[in-house]
Amino acid sequence: xxxxxxxxxxxxxxxxxxxxxxxxxxxxxxxxxxxxxxxxxxxxxxxxxxxxxxxxxxxxxxxxxxxxxxxxxxxxxxxxxxxxxxxxxxxxxxxxxxxxxxxxxxxxxxxxxxxxxxxxxxxxxxxxxxxxxxxxxxxxxxxxxxxxxxxxxxxxxxxxxxxxxxxxxxxxxxxxxxxxxxxxxxxxxxxxxxxxxxxxxxxxxxxxxxxxxxxxxxxxxxxxxxxxxxxxxxxxxxxxxxxxxxxxxxxxxxxxxxxxxxxxxxxxxxxxxxxxxxxxxxxxxxxxxxxxxxxxxxxxxxxxxxxxxxxxxxxxxxxxxxxxxxxxxxxxxxxxxxxxxxxxxxxxxxxxxxxxxxxxxxxxxxxxxxxxxxxxxxxxxxxxxxxxxxxx
Numbered sequence: 155x156x157x158x159x160x161x162x163x164x165x166x167x168x169x170x171x172x173x174x175x176x177x178x179x180x181x182x183x184x185x186x187x188x189x190x191x192x193x194x195x196x197x198x199x200x201x202x203x204x205x206x207x208x209x210x211x212x213x214x215x216x217x218x219x220x221x222x223x224x225x226x227x228x229x230x231x232x233x234x235x236x237x238x239x240x241x242x243x244x245x246x247x248x249x250x251x252x253x254x255x256x257x258x259x260x261x262x263x264x265x266x267x268x269x270x271x272x273x274x275x276x277x278x279x280x281x282x283x284x285x286x287x288x289x290x291x292x293x294x295x296x297x298x299x300x301x302x303x304x305x306x307x308x309x310x311x312x313x314x315x316x317x318x319x320x321x322x323x324x325x326x327x328x329x330x331x332x333x334x335x336x337x338x339x340x341x342x343x344x345x346x347x348x349x350x351x352x353x354x355x356x357x358x359x360x361x362x363x364x365x366x367x368x369x370x371x372x373x374x375x376x377x378x379x380x381x382x383x384x385x386x387x388x389x390x391x392x393x394x395x396x397x398x399x400x401x402x403x404x405x406x407x408x409x410x411x412x413x414x415x416x417x418x419x420x421x422x423x424x425x426x427x428x429x430x431x432x433x434x435x436x437x438x439x440x441x442x443x444x445x446x447x448x449x450x451x452x453x454x455x456x457x458x459x460x461x462x463x464x465x466x467x468x469x470x471x472x473x474x475x476x477x478x479x480x481x482x483x484x485x486x487x488x489x490x491x492x493x494x495x496x497x498x499x500x501x502x503x504x505x506x507x508x509x510x511x512x513x514x515x516x517x518x519x520x521x522x523x524x525x526x527x528x529x530x531x532x533x534x535x536x537x538x539x540x541x542x543x544x545x546x
Contacts, residue, residue: 159282160398161391162289167261168391169293170309173300175384175451182306185247187383188371189254194262195364197255200232201263203352203489205270207345209404210411210487212274222271223330224341229267233259253310260317268324273404280327288320351489358496365500366507366522373511374519378458382516384451385459389466392435396428396474400481407485414545417485425478432474436467465520473527479534482541491537499530 174186204225212218236259240252272281295312333341342349367386371379403424410417439446444460483492506525510518 155282159285161395163285164391164394166289166292168387170296171387172450173296187379189251191368191371193255194258197258197263198357198360200229201266203356205266206356207349207352208270218274225267256314260321284320291316351493354493355489362499362503365503366519369507370511370519378516381458382462382519384456385463385466388463389470393470395431399428411485421478428474432471439467462516462520469523469527472531476531476534479538482538495533502526502529
């Protein structure tokens with residue numbers, strides 16, 4: 155149920171992009187895409203490993219409450235600094251940049267902290283219901299603004315209001331109370347030695363996964379970037395199904411922290427399901443991809459997203475092998491080692507992104523992900539086998 159609700163929430167955001175693509179020019183979509191990609195990377199510091207730390211280091215109710223409330227406060231402080239910076243620093247469109255900043259923060263960064271809380275509490279049904287409500291209301295508001303022929307600012311403002319209301323509910327539910335600055339400083343000092351590796355590990359994931367796309371945002375003309383962003387959005391929506399299945403699985407994976415053989419069995423069961431889902435998505439779009447793009451976007455030029463989409467979906471299939479193997483390193487608290495891997499991935503991501511984008515444009519951006527995910531899969535599976543051998 156959580157997977158379906160998460161897909162509904164993300165699908166509603168995808169619907170927003172679809173309706174925007176129908177109602178505004180390709181150049182505006184390109185500008186919107188560039189902001190999304192760049193701001194998404196900047197916001198990484200607002201969840202510097204907080205959600206992953208909460209997930210595996212909250213052994214009792216008191217630890218869980220302290221971790222969640224303190225990390226939420228730190229995250230909010232960093233976020234407001236970014237909002238201030240967006241308003242002060244020179245940008246082409248401060249209003250659009252600020253609205254996107256708020257949307258992305260509420261949609262992903264702070265959401266993941268709440269998700270970790272409900273995973274540990276084994277109350278994932280609460281955030282499931284939250285996703286259903288938010289996804290449904292976002293779809294309704296988006297269609298309403300599309301029918302009223304509103305501009306992009308109205309769309310984003312309406313969606314942000316919905317996100318704020320839902321997040322306020324979660325703050326009330328966990329009985330959030332602000333702590334003093336001194337308490338926050340003591341809290342960070344106490345956990346910094348461990349937290350820094352969670353932070354590096356978590357922050358570097360979106361960096362290497364977004365590097366080719368951000369590079370493309372800087373090197374590719376906005377009209378062509380719009381085609382790529384359509385493909386990237388679809389591939390991310392479909393990838394969300396797999397990620398959600400993996401997130402639900404963590405409730406079970408955490409029970410096997412001290413039983414590696416049972417953890418392997420649970421991973422294999424979940425992994426088979428995830429790989430089958432990704433292969434089915436790839437085959438579906440390989441056969442009907444162009445027809446689906448034309449049906450959804452109603453503009454012939456968006457059929458150009460077909461080839462980049464297939465390349466990205468192939469990358470998704472490869473990436474899930476890496477994601478499944480990487481679960482072991484999270485459960486066994488090998489964040490320091492995992493962080494080192496991510497530094498390698500960033501280097502490969504940037505180099506491939508620059509070279510392939512320069513040579514092949516949007517096709518090069520997409521191909522960068524196939525190369526990156528292939529290498530990460532090799533590294534994680536190799537380490538998985540080493541851990542398995544050492545614990546046999």
